[in-house]
Amino acid sequence: MFEDFSDEDLRKWIKNNYPYEEMTEEEIDQKIMENFGPEKLKEMEFTLKIDNLNFKLADYLEIEVIPMFFESIPEDARFYDKEDYIGISNKFMFDEIESMKCLIHEVRHYYQKYCISHKTEKLKFAPINLIEEWEKDFKKNQQLMELSEQMCLATEIDAYAFTKYILKEWFNYEYHHNDLAYDTVLALYISKYYK
Numbered sequence: 001m002f003e004d005f006s007d008e009d010l011r012k013w014i015k016n017n018y019p020y021e022e023m024t025e026e027e028i029d030q031k032i033m034e035n036f037g038p039e040k041l042k043e044m045e046f047t048l049k050i051d052n053l054n055f056k057l058a059d060y061l062e063i064e065v066i067p068m069f070f071e072s073i074p075e076d077a078r079f080y081d082k083e084d085y086i087g088i089s090n091k092f093m094f095d096e097i098e099s100m101k102c103l104i105h106e107v108r109h110y111y112q113k114y115c116i117s118h119k120t121e122k123l124k125f126a127p128i129n130l131i132e133e134w135e136k137d138f139k140k141n142q143q144l145m146e147l148s149e150q151m152c153l154a155t156e157i158d159a160y161a162f163t164k165y166i167l168k169e170w171f172n173y174e175y176h177h178n179d180l181a182y183d184t185v186l187a188l189y190i191s192k193y194y195k
Contacts, residue, residue: 043070053103060124068088070088071087075089079110101167112126130158133155
């Protein structure tokens with residue numbers, strides 16, 4: 001139907017068939033519930049909170065915002081470094097603290113990738129020695145590694161430490177890794193690179 005429409009014709013058709021109407025927040029919420037159900041509205045409201053954190057992190061790290069989606073994945077979250085987006089497990093939909101942990105951790109991986117491609121610039125919380133280690137880690141096939149080996153990668157230590165740091169500084173939330181020795185390493189890392 002629209003193949004033969006010019007951009008101008010299409011704009012006129014939309015304006016005539018779907019005129020703009022001013023609505024309050026409550027009216028918009030009501031329309032969403034009528035068309036998609038109350039569960040969808042609840043999802044949208046929750047996702048907006050996580051999206052706001054995503055924007056705040058991007059601003060803090062001086063990078064572009066990376067798209068983030070809740071999806072069905074076996075792990076808690078994943079940074080898709082080839083596609084440049086973050087997936088957070090659907091199991092954390094409506095779990096604010098776990099979603100925040102996942103997002104902060106994965107945004108940090110995105111930042112690490114950014115630092116590798118911008119290593120000649122001055123970067124926040126990214127000395128060249130760390131960037132060199134991150135670059136080595138990004139070349140490794142982490143899917144072939146045992147979890148204990150993955151956890152020792154410079155990229156993982158950095159992402160966990162950044163998560164711990166942000167949760168404490170921004171939300172006054174004390175995040176502790178379940179491995180006490182690893183948690184001690186994270187605290188030392190924070191005092192060296194983030195203080």
